[in-house]
Amino acid sequence: MDNREWMYMGRPSQAQITREWMDKTEKFLDHVFKAAKEARDTFCPCSQCENKKRKTREVKVQHFCKYGFMPNYTRWVSHGEAYxxxxxxxxxxxxxxxxxxxxxxxxxxxxxxxxxxxxxEDEQEDxxxxxxxxxxxxxxxxxxxxxxxxxxxxxxxxxxxxxxxxxxxxxxxxxxxxxxxxxxxxxxxxxxxxxxxxxxxxxxxxxxxKMPYEQIHCCPKGCVLFREEHKDAKYCPKCKSSRYVEVDKGDGKKEQNEDIPMKVLRHLPIIPRLQRLFMSKESAKQMTWHKNGVRYNPDKMVHPADGEAWKSFNGNHRGKDEEAYNVRVALAMDGFNPYEMISAPYTCWPVFAIPLNLPPGPYFNGKTYS
Known part of the structure; x- marks a missing residue:
């Protein structure tokens, strides 16, 4: 990264601005708007706006001359260098x-x-x-x-x-x-x-x-989930297994420790996670690639949408295929022991929901896939 002392040394006050400061400020603006592609305005790093407001190039020049650059902004993380x-x-x-x-x-x-x-800028002011x-x-x-x-x-x-x-x-x-x-x-x-x-x-x-998730107690034998009509039950209504770990009271009887469930299902709702894929214009565009993406080698299967199963589904559900933003997912499940071969008999059985809309390879400037 270049030495950027000029940002502060070249403008000690509004009345004292060096030629170097003016030239390098123009180069900074060229860099900013080149990185922002066709954007009309970008974040303004003047000491007044502090990268919290977007301004046009003309307004930025006025702000830099009047207020100077915000303190310690020698690494332009909001203008391309974070990438x-x-x-x-x-x-x-x-x-x-x-x-x-x-x-x-x-x-x-x-x-x-x-x-x-x-x-x-106009929308912000209005x-x-x-x-x-x-x-x-x-x-x-x-x-x-x-x-x-x-x-x-x-x-x-x-x-x-x-x-x-x-x-x-x-x-x-x-x-x-x-x-x-x-x-x-x-x-x-x-x-x-x-x-x-x-x-x-x-x-x-x-x-x-952070993304939301829910912990749901379940029968240790997999009969039911303790939710809705069973949310207050302490024993499985089918096999009568205890919902909680049972401890010996010392008199030959056992009681439930309601702080420790026998088995827990952690539910990660899929809707908020799919919504995050549509949170930006760029990722939302990628979610339509299965329908609108260009296949540069039509003789090869590069995406599940090119397969016969996908095409058969489209034929049976005409309305689903018309909207490119409809999300299609694949489910995968398998068990594993997170603690390997140790004495604890503990296993996990995750269920993965994999969105199939996304492109098969890196995405470059909205045009090219490899």
Whole structure:
């Protein structure tokens, strides 16, 4: 990355602007609008907007001259530099910290997909709409990805949180241990740092990545789920098996420990996860590839939509084939022991729902697939 001291040294005040600052600001704008392709406006990194509002090129020039660049914006994460080659990103993160989860990189991919979807400057001025909760959570994460931990480092707040949460998971830390560690690290950082003080504050910034799931107790023999009409039952209505682990009371009798179910089904609702595929214009377009995508070699089967089973389904369900956004999924299930060959007789039987609409290979600029 180039030395970007010119962004601040070349404009010490509104009345003092160097020729170098003007020339390099023009090059910065060329870079920004080239990366944004056909977008009329992009995020404005002036000290007034701080990458929270989108402005046209003309307005950006006025803002830069009047307000200057926002502090510490020497890495243009909102204007293309978050999208560097994946190998380079992974290598740098591994060098910095072996357990880094790369959360800011995910945000970069998401921001790239939604670049052309944000409201224009005129739309923002005409009507300021309140974003939905999931969008608000994402923008909060985006802000933390751009906010440095403190003024003496280039590590972002979100990067730091990702590394520490990765460490917690790797070493199975308790919440009390993690909170104590955060308090110690926070006391060692310069005053005014942006490191959260607890696990609760750290995970709250990752809210946009969370997806809902439900834990449902079930019969250990697989007879019924303890939900709806059976939600209050303590024994299976068919085989009479106990819903909870039974412990010996010491008098020859057993009682249920209602804190420990015998068997649990974890249900991850598919609808919110499919909705996330339509959350951006880019991924929504990919969901229509099975119908609208171009096959560059029509003699080869490159997608399940080219198979006879798919075509037979279309023939039997004419209405389903007409709408390209209808989602088709494949189910896969198999059991495995997550603890390998140890004494604990524990197995998992996940059911995977695989969306078949998506293209078979990498997607490049909405045109080419390989």
């Amino acid at each position: 560097r080659p994946r190998e380079e990103a992974v290598r740098r993160r591994l060098e910095a910290f072996d357990g880094d989860g790369g959360v800011p990189g995910w945000l970069g991919d998401y921001e790239d997909a939604t670049f052309a979807e944000r409201p224009t 009507e300021e709409e309140e974003p939905e909760p999931s969008a608000k959570a994402f923008f909060a994460m985006l802000d933390s990805a751009q906010k440095v931990l403190h003024e003496k480092t280039t590590v972002s707040q979100l990067d730091a949180i990702g590394r520490l949460l990765g460490l917690k998971s790797q070493h199975n830390m308790t919440q009390a241990c993690f909170d104590a560690m955060m308090a110690i690290i926070g006391g060692l950082l310069p005053e005014g740092h942006h490191l959260p003080s607890s696990l609760y504050e750290s995970t709250r910034l990752l809210q946009a990545l």
